[in-house]
Amino acid sequence: QKEVEQDPGPLSVPEGAIVSLNCTYSNSAFQYFMWYRQYSRKGPELLMYTYSSGNKEDGRFTAQVDKSSKYISLFIRDSQPSDSATYLCATTSGNTPLVFGKGTRLSVIA
Amino acid sequence: NAGVTQTPKFRVLKTGQSMTLLCAQDMNHEYMYWYRQDPGMGLRLIHYSVGEGTTAKGEVPDGYNVSRLKKQNFLLGLESAAPSQTSVYFCASSYLPWTGGTGELFFGEGSRLTVL
Numbered sequence: 001q002k003e004v005e006q007d008p009g010p011l012s013v014p015e016g017a018i019v020s021l022n023c024t025y026s027n028s029a030f031q032y033f034m035w036y037r038q039y040s041r042k043g044p045e046l047l048m049y050t051y052s053s054g055n056k057e058d059g060r061f062t063a064q065v066d067k068s069s070k071y072i073s074l075f076i077r078d079s080q081p082s083d084s085a086t087y088l089c090a091t092t093s094g095n096t097p098l099v100f101g102k103g104t105r106l107s108v109i110a
Numbered sequence: 111n112a113g114v115t116q117t118p119k120f121r122v123l124k125t126g127q128s129m130t131l132l133c134a135q136d137m138n139h140e141y142m143y144w145y146r147q148d149p150g151m152g153l154r155l156i157h158y159s160v161g162e163g164t165t166a167k168g169e170v171p172d173g174y175n176v177s178r179l180k181k182q183n184f185l186l187g188l189e190s191a192a193p194s195q196t197s198v199y200f201c202a203s204s205y206l207p208w209t210g211g212t213g214e215l216f217f218g219e220g221s222r223l224t225v226l
Contacts, residue, residue, distance in 0.1 A: 006152070008150065036215075041219075041220070042219055042220070043114070043200055043202070043217030043218050043219050043220055044153070044200075044215075044217050045217065046214040046215070049214070088152065088153065097143075097155050097158060097168060097169075098155075098215070100152050100153040100154075101152055102150060102151065102152035103152055103153075
């Protein structure tokens with residue numbers, strides 16, 4: 001079992017929809033959680049960072065971590081065509097390199 | 111700001127040829143990383159460095175070598191390329207290790223390598 005599982009999609013939604021992206025992980029030692037966004041033919045860039053359980057909000061984006069179920073979520077409100085990208089979850093225990101999910105490709109249709 | 115620069119951006123090799131990918135960062139970061147990204151496999155860490163003169167193996171190090179002779183540069187070498195090494199290679203750097211601050215990695219734009 002890979003340490004981080006992420007549905008690769010693709011996911012296609014209409015503009016204005018609420019998008020939910022999810023990952024599960026297997027290592028209970030993971031306590032730092034990130035979401036990276038990757039536009040086509042570009043490198044990933046950090047979108048959200050969360051430590052331990054809880055929610056973090058930044059504009060239209062909300063990152064949520066449930067350590068009891070080992071579940072990581074990213075919600076995008078009022079999605080825009082400019083949100084079309086691949087979203088990768090990543091996590092670490094703090095003593096080991098980041099482990100990335102496979103990424104979910106999102107398309108927001110105008 | 112240049113950030114992380116990778117050269118070359120594209121390369122086609124024949125099986126058995128060797129090549130070196132160069133990564134340069136101008137942010138004075140201590141930590142540098144080489145990843146490969148393949149369809150359906152996500153980002154996998156090849157090698158990384160925690161400072162000038164240091165290197166360490168990641169998840170998929172076989173067939174690759176690295177060197178960090180200068181703080182700003184991190185080289186990835188393929189001594190005898192194989193078709194299985196066809197991939198997009200990303201270099202990244204960070205000021206702090208994975209947990210410091212935001213744990214943010216800064217990525218280059220990628221180097222697309224095809225091995226025939």
